[in-house]
Amino acid sequence: xxxxxxxxxxxQNKDLFFVFVKNMFSMKNRILIILALIVxxxxxxxxxxxxxxxxxxxxxxxITKKNTTQENVVETDSTVAFKGKFKLYKxxxxxxxxxxxxxxxxxxxxxxxxxxxxxxxxxxxPFGTKVRVTNEANGKSVVVEVIDRGxxxxxxxxxxxxxxxxxxxSSSGMxxxxxxxxxxxx
Numbered sequence: 001x002x003x004x005x006x007x008x009x010x011x012q013n014k015d016l017f018f019v020f021v022k023n024m025f026s027m028k029n030r031i032l033i034i035l036a037l038i039v040x041x042x043x044x045x046x047x048x049x050x051x052x053x054x055x056x057x058x059x060x061x062x063i064t065k066k067n068t069t070q071e072n073v074v075e076t077d078s079t080v081a082f083k084g085k086f087k088l089y090k091x092x093x094x095x096x097x098x099x100x101x102x103x104x105x106x107x108x109x110x111x112x113x114x115x116x117x118x119x120x121x122x123x124x125x126p127f128g129t130k131v132r133v134t135n136e137a138n139g140k141s142v143v144v145e146v147i148d149r150g151x152x153x154x155x156x157x158x159x160x161x162x163x164x165x166x167x168x169x170s171s172s173g174m175x176x177x178x179x180x181x182x183x184x185x186x
Contacts, residue, residue, distance in 0.1 A: 082143065086132045086182035093157035095133060096176040097165035107148035114161070121148035121159040130184035133160065135168040135177055142167045143184075157181065 103115045109127040113119070120131060125146045134141035144164045151159040158181065169177055 089181040095179040109147045118164045119161045120144040121150035132182040134180045140168040
């Protein structure tokens with residue numbers, strides 16, 4: 001407790017005052033750390049507890065497989081055959097490939113971009129559209145799925161994933177190529 005003339009007492013004993021303030025802040029920090037640990041542990045306890053409660057045991061006999069057919073794609077070994085016709089969209093379009101820094105990032109469609117899959121970005125095609133991209137220089141082609149928006153470079157029509165680009169490119173030193181774009185019609 002401070003005497004009646006507290007300000008004069010604090011001024012004369014300022015070293016004691018600073019030690020008190022220093023100890024008070026360290027105590028405050030300790031309390032905050034303890035509170036943060038309690039809140040974090042409660043959060044994880046709730047997350048772990050709900051995930052265990054949501055699991056339902058289903059007897060093996062009740063699991064049935066539904067017969068599902070894909071209308072657009074028939075897969076045989078490693079070759080994919082598409083049902084439908086490809087309609088010419090544009091000749092002489094410029095195609096480039098995504099930079100490696102986007103690998104693993106979420107795209108505009110919500111899917112994660114994987115540079116090792118056959119995907120593409122286009123400014124206006126709906127997500128999920130299958131596009132056959134043909135290199136005009138060597139005739140090689142690849143079918144990609146549109147999962148993102150772009151490219152945002154003037155003069156570029158489509159951005160291909162790294163795998164799709166190098167599947168049709170003549171050499172690995174190229175950064176963009178002239179292509180023909182054809183859209184799969186159902």
